[in-house]
Amino acid sequence: MTPRTTAPVGAEENAISLAAHWTTTSVAALSLLLPTTLAAGCLLRHSAPKLTNRRRRGTAARWVAVIAAVGCTTYSASTSWQFAADFLDMHNAVERCAFFATGELAMVASAVIARQNLHGPRQAASLPAVLVWVLAAVLTIPAYAEHGLVGGTWNAFFGPVMAAAMWHMAIRTEPRHRTPATEQHA
Numbered sequence: 001m002t003p004r005t006t007a008p009v010g011a012e013e014n015a016i017s018l019a020a021h022w023t024t025t026s027v028a029a030l031s032l033l034l035p036t037t038l039a040a041g042c043l044l045r046h047s048a049p050k051l052t053n054r055r056r057r058g059t060a061a062r063w064v065a066v067i068a069a070v071g072c073t074t075y076s077a078s079t080s081w082q083f084a085a086d087f088l089d090m091h092n093a094v095e096r097c098a099f100f101a102t103g104e105l106a107m108v109a110s111a112v113i114a115r116q117n118l119h120g121p122r123q124a125a126s127l128p129a130v131l132v133w134v135l136a137a138v139l140t141i142p143a144y145a146e147h148g149l150v151g152g153t154w155n156a157f158f159g160p161v162m163a164a165a166m167w168h169m170a171i172r173t174e175p176r177h178r179t180p181a182t183e184q185h186a
Contacts, residue, residue, distance in 0.1 A: 062170055069166035076139050076159030077104045083142030107135045107160070111167035118172075129168070136164035 080100035084090040090099060114128035139160035144152030 065166055065170035069163055069170045072159060072163035072166055073104050073108065075155070076143075076163050077101065079142045079146055079155050079159055080104070080139065082146050087142075087145055103135060103139050104163070107132055107139070107164060108167060110135065111164075111171055114168075115171045132164045132167065136160040 077100045080103060081096055084096040084099045088099070090096045110128040110131040114126070114132065117126055117128060137160075140152075140156035143155035143159055146152070147155050
C-alpha cells in the first residue's frame with residue numbers, strides 16, 4: 001500500500017489531477033527515453049560490423065533488443081518517479097527527474113562500460129557487468145514499495161530486471177556468448 005491520500009474529490013478535480021500526473025510522468029519518461037535511445041543508437045551504429053556492400057549484419061535483432069531495453073528502462077523509471085513522490089517526499093519535478101534518471105542511466109552506463117571493457121586489453125566485462133545487476137536489484141525496491149508483492153513482482157521483472165537483461169543482450173556484454181566467429185564482428 002502506498003501512503004497516498006484517499007480524500008474524495010470531484011470528477012473535475014480528479015481529471016485535472018490525472019492529466020497533470022500523466023503530463024509530468026510523460027515529460028519525465030521522455031527525458032530519459034530520448035537520451036537513452038540516442039546513446040544506444042550511436043553505440044549500435046559504431047559497434048555493428050561493416051560488410052563490403054555497406055550493409056550491416058545482425059542489426060535487426062540488436063535494434064529490437066535496444067527497443068525492449070529502452071522500454072523496460074522507461075518502465076522502471078516510471079516506478080522510480082512515483083516512488084520518489086510517495087515515499088521520499090520529492091514533489092519538485094526536477095528533483096524527481098534527477099533521482100529516477102540517476103539509477104536508470106547508471107544501469108545503461110554500466111552496460112556500455114562493460115562492453116568497452118570486454119573489448120579492452122583484459123577482454124572481461126568485470127565490475128560494470130556486475131554493477132548492472134546490482135543496480136537492477138536496488139531498482140526493484142521502488143516496485144515492491146509502490147505495488148506490493150504481486151504488482152511489485154510484475155513491475156520489478158518487466159522494469160529493472162528485464163532492462164538489465166535486455167541491455168546485456170543488446171550490447172553483447174556476456175563473455176560466455178563470445179566465440180571466435182562473433183569475436184571478429186563484435
